[in-house]
Amino acid sequence: MTQILRIDSSARFDGSVSRDLTGRIVDMLDGEVTHLDLARTPLPQITETWMHSNFTPAEERSEAQREALAQSDALVAQLQAADTVVIGLPVYNFSVPAALKAWIDLVARAGVTFRYTENGPEGLLKGKRAIVAMASGGTQEGSPIDFASPYLRHMLGFLGITDVTFITADTLMIDAEAAMGKAEAQLAKLAA
Template identity: 45%
Template sequence: MSRVLVIESSARTEGSVSRQLTADFIGQWQAANPQDSIKVRDLAVEQVPHLDIDLLSGWMKPADQQNEVERAAAARSNLLTDELLAADVLVLAAPMYNFAIPSTLKSWLDHVLRAGVTFKYTETGPQGLLTGKRAFVLTARGGVYSGSPMDHQEPYLRQALAFVGIHDVTFIHAEGLNLGAEFLEKGLAKAREQLAQVA
């Protein structure tokens, strides 16, 4: 049995294409792998605070030296990190906002990319500790940005995941969604065609 962790990051709870892709992914994955467990964390509903001094200072102290606020911040980060550590498959649903990712997803990454936990520093440089995991990134884009210098979404996420040792990453882009009905239809069809092959 594999454990799948899904991270929803669209600010829109209705009418979101990235959420449609997630629903398609989950349905197809469950049909092909009924024994697997799927955990969904919705960052629009369960918001993750931005990295702040309470979390930074909490990380730097032993648990018995943390104050109440630091302890709560560290506990939240530990919960998110433990979910990632336990997962065999990670799914990031990420609409493109201003050429990159939603700030909520960046906040989640700031909580789980942790030295000594998901990566470590060595004499030869950083080493990811999450080897053996697979990741799927489902994106929704108003324009067409793949291969463009304006795409700061895929390069960043690919680098962030590789940094913690996740190199088996599949990106599925639904693009051109705001360029008219024909582009919308083609963009969704292409993404769903790719989704049908992942489970």
């Protein structure tokens, strides 16, 4: 059975467009869903202890270092197990929410989800698909002020996930009807 990892990062619960879109996308897909809600269960920021633990070879880590990486290890395992990752991307101040950035920091691990080679970094999460549900009040996807979608696309690619589709309800505060119409058309194409 297909494994789907749904990640929501909107601080809004009621009326969240990105949450609505991730739910609708997951409903279209056939598979077993793991739901990670970064607003309901916030993740910690990485710390100096985490960094030292992460860069200590696994076989040399102390029990305290293994504990420092336990949550990151669990998040990485969820991502590794997923065939499709559905990510809610509300745009906050032209970029990704801090909750989503914390998740990225915890799963982007050298030697685990990517590695360095003589030809540069190589993502280790190949063969996965990502569908991103982007919602914004005034930031148009791909515009000069959109730092969210290029960043997330880059980070997914950095980890080896290059099959990325965006479902976008952008500029909702400018023309909500047009923004939702665009997202509906993209959802219909995804379902086809």
